[in-house]
Amino acid sequence: MIWKLEITCSLVFGFAMLSIANAGDPDILTDFVAPNNTIIDANYFTFTGMRQLVGGEYPPTFRALKVSMNEFPALNGLGVSYAVLEFPMGSVNPVHIHPRASELLFLVSGCLEVGFVDTTNKFFNQSLKMGDIFVFPKGLVHFQYNNSTKEPALAISAFGSANAGTQSIPTSVFNTSIFEGILDESFHAKRATIQKIEDGLKA
Numbered sequence: 330m331i332w333k334l335e336i337t338c339s340l341v342f343g344f345a346m347l348s349i350a351n352a353g354d355p356d357i358l359t360d361f362v363a364p365n366n367t368i369i370d371a372n373y374f375t376f377t378g379m380r381q382l383v384g385g386e387y388p389p390t391f392r393a394l395k396v397s398m399n400e401f402p403a404l405n406g407l408g409v410s411y412a413v414l415e416f417p418m419g420s421v422n423p424v425h426i427h428p429r430a431s432e433l434l435f436l437v438s439g440c441l442e443v444g445f446v447d448t449t450n451k452f453f454n455q456s457l458k459m460g461d462i463f464v465f466p467k468g469l470v471h472f473q474y475n476n477s478t479k480e481p482a483l484a485i486s487a488f489g490s491a492n493a494g495t496q497s498i499p500t501s502v503f504n505t506s507i508f509e510g511i512l513d514e515s516f517h518a519k520r521a522t523i524q525k526i527e528d529g530l531k532a
Contacts, residue, residue, distance in 0.1 A: 353430070354490050357406035364402065376401040382413060387481045391420040398491040410491050416441065416475035416482040424472045424498040430490035432465040434473070439482025445471035470498060504530045 363369050376396055396411040398404040410430070414422060416439065434443070436457045444454030445465050457463055465471040467489075475482040502512070503526050512523045 354406070354408040354492075359406075361403065362406040374403050376403075379413060382415075387415055387417045389417060391416055391422050393422065393495075397488075397493065404491040407491055408489060410488045410493055412486045412488070414473065414484040414486060416473070416484070418475060418477055418479065418481055420475050422473040424470050426468055426470055426496050426498070427465070427488065427490075427493040428468055428496060430488040430493035431467040432471075432493070433487045434463050434465065435485045435487075436461050436463075437483045437485060439475060439480050440477055441482050441484065442474040442476055443472065445469045499526075499530055503527045 363373065367373065378396065378400060379394060382394070392415045394413045394415070396404070398410065401410075404410055414434075416422070434457075436459055438459055440459070441457045442454065443457055443463050443465075444452060446452050447466075447469055455461075455463055473484065503523070509520060509523065512518075513520055516523065
């Protein structure tokens with residue numbers, strides 16, 4: 330009976346370790362993944378879409394320039410991606426999640442208020458200054474906000490997935506045709522209040 334227990338424990342531990350090992354993007358069995366009929370040279374491994382940032386003006390509202398496998402196919406299978414976040418004065422990157430990766434944010438210029446909420450509803454927030462780094466754990470609701478009235482902010486985010494995904498909480502909740510009674514009950518709010526939020530997101 331004892332040996333059966335030991336085998337069972339070993340199997341459980343083995344499966345647990347296997348699931349941990351596969352928590353990120355799956356490993357590939359080649360140096361890289363390239364589509365058929367694609368010319369593979371140094372250009373395939375080069376992304377030039379960030380050149381627009383050099384000497385450019387800040388946008389009027391928050392903007393994220395993403396470099397995932399969707400924009401840069403060479404990242405497919407490599408388990409990394411990137412984003413440059415531009416924050417004009419008073420702008421916010423609304424509450425959202427990345428379902429497939431943690432986010433490591435480096436503040437290049439300006440200041441940012443950042444925060445996330447864990448699964449016990451504990452709120453972790455921080456005031457970042459230029460040169461600071463902050464990590465947002467995978468799948469947790471988080472945000473970034475430039476509350477300065479004097480200067481914009483610029484941040485770079487790295488992700489541990491070639492396609493981290495972004496799900497905007499306001500859009501997912503209020504702009505996806507969820508039955509109105511569900512939202513009314515979930516937020517303990519009157520229909521007129523929910524409707525006002527929905528209309529604001531469509532504007």
